[in-house]
Amino acid sequence: AAPCLILALETSCDETSAAVIADGRTICSNIISSQVPLHQKFGGVVPEVASRKHIENVLPVVDEALKEAQVTLKDIQAVGVTYGPGLVGALLVGVATAKALSFAEEIPLIGVNHLEGHIFANFLCHAELEPPFVALVVSGGHTALVHVKDYNTLILMGQTRDDAAGEAFDKIARVMNLPYPGGPHIDRLARSGNREAIHFPRALSDHGSYEFSFSGLKSAVLNYINSARQRQEDLSPEDVAASFQAAVVDVLVAKTMQAVKDCNVEQVVLAGGVAANSSLQEELNKSTRLAGIRLYYPSPVLCTDNAAMIACRAYYQFLAGQYADLHLNAVPSLKL
Ligand code: KG4
Numbered sequence: 513a514a515p516c517l518i519l520a521l522e523t524s525c526d527e528t529s530a531a532v533i534a535d536g537r538t539i540c541s542n543i544i545s546s547q548v549p550l551h552q553k554f555g556g557v558v559p560e561v562a563s564r565k566h567i568e569n570v571l572p573v574v575d576e577a578l579k580e581a582q583v584t585l586k587d588i589q590a591v592g593v594t595y596g597p598g599l600v601g602a603l604l605v606g607v608a609t610a611k612a613l614s615f616a617e618e619i620p621l622i623g624v625n626h627l628e629g630h631i632f633a634n635f636l637c638h639a640e641l642e643p644p645f646v647a648l649v650v651s652g653g654h655t656a657l658v659h660v661k662d663y664n665t666l667i668l669m670g671q672t673r674d675d676a677a678g679e680a681f682d683k684i685a686r687v688m689n690l691p692y693p694g695g696p697h698i699d700r701l702a703r704s705g706n707r708e709a710i711h712f713p714r715a716l717s718d719h720g721s722y723e724f725s726f727s728g729l730k731s732a733v734l735n736y737i738n739s740a741r742q743r744q745e746d747l748s749p750e751d752v753a754a755s756f757q758a759a760v761v762d763v764l765v766a767k768t769m770q771a772v773k774d775c776n777v778e779q780v781v782l783a784g785g786v787a788a789n790s791s792l793q794e795e796l797n798k799s800t801r802l803a804g805i806r807l808y809y810p811s812p813v814l815c816t817d818n819a820a821m822i823a824c825r826a827y828y829q830f831l832a833g834q835y836a837d838l839h840l841n842a843v844p845s846l847k848l
């Protein structure tokens with residue numbers, strides 16, 4: 513039989529992306545047009561600039577995704593699109609485009625939750641992976657533990673009360689005069705630093721819940737940097753980076769291992785931009801190996817925003833008949 517081809521669009525933040533995947537798990541194309549250089553001079557994403565760029569990029573990116581997959585719209589069985597969470601103006605570009613394609617081609621429209629998409633990126637990298645598992649979603653906007661019982665039963669166990677993990681990385685990087693987005697730069701600096709040089713707080717680590725909080729840590733690091741600067745003391749950026757990163761990673765690992773125990777699962781899945789962090793991967797690797805738990809994380813391209821992960825999530829919604837209609841709207845603060 514001909515493969516089931518899904519086309520998906522992702523425009524929730526600063527990447528315009530379109531992808532075609534076959535039978536839910538095989539990437540035929542995954543075109544990502546990044547706006548990072550455009551936003552870099554502002555030190556962060558400017559929503560209005562992002563929306564305008566998505567409008568310019570979206571149709572060329574769709575054309576390229578179809579071309580690279582060597583298919584036409586006539587071959588596509590359903591169109592998936594991220595409808596939240598994200599920047600409203602950015603999301604609307606993808607949603608409006610997907611609706612037009614669905615209407616014109618008379619194919620089902622599938623609204624995808626961006627965070628669920630991040631989790632599903634793992635299915636594209638690991639053919640053997642199947643639920644149930646615990647997923648740690650760590651991105652620029654979110655930090656959450658999710659119990660994935662089966663493909664369409666995702667239960668939110670807990671999330672951050674304030675800043676997301678990636679947001680903390682980006683803010684600390686900014687005061688250290690590192691380029692946006694700062695996560696990868698902190699990661700790189702930390703490799704030659706001492707994670708025990710400075711003790712930063714591990715918020716809510718003994719709280720017994722799956723909630724996270726990173727705003728106190730962010731303030732502690734800022735205070736440390738400012739007071740060292742005031743006293744004109746030498747400051748090792750490597751040690752600051754390593755000690756900050758250790759505080760984030762320790763809490764993430766401890767809560768994830770607790771969740772694995774409480775859900776009685778044997779697999780852990782990392783997702784979102786911060787899943788690319790080398791220390792997080794390393795520390796979770798150690799803890800899961802000790803506990804006899806399997807750890808999965810996506811390849812670097814599939815950790816950050818892309819449409820292939822959205823197509824993968826859409827495929828399983830397609831199988832379950834979870835279609836949207838032409839009233840589908842962007843939901844900036846969509847929950848899991
Ligand atoms: O998932 P993502 O592309 O966008 C959102 O949905 O938010 O995540 C982007 C975030 C940024 O905060 C970026 O600094 C962070 O992921 N990030 C990292 C690393 N690579 C990307 N943070 C820490 N270490 C990394 N290696």
Ligand code: ZN
Nearest residue numbers: 630651816817
């Ligand atoms: Zn994302």
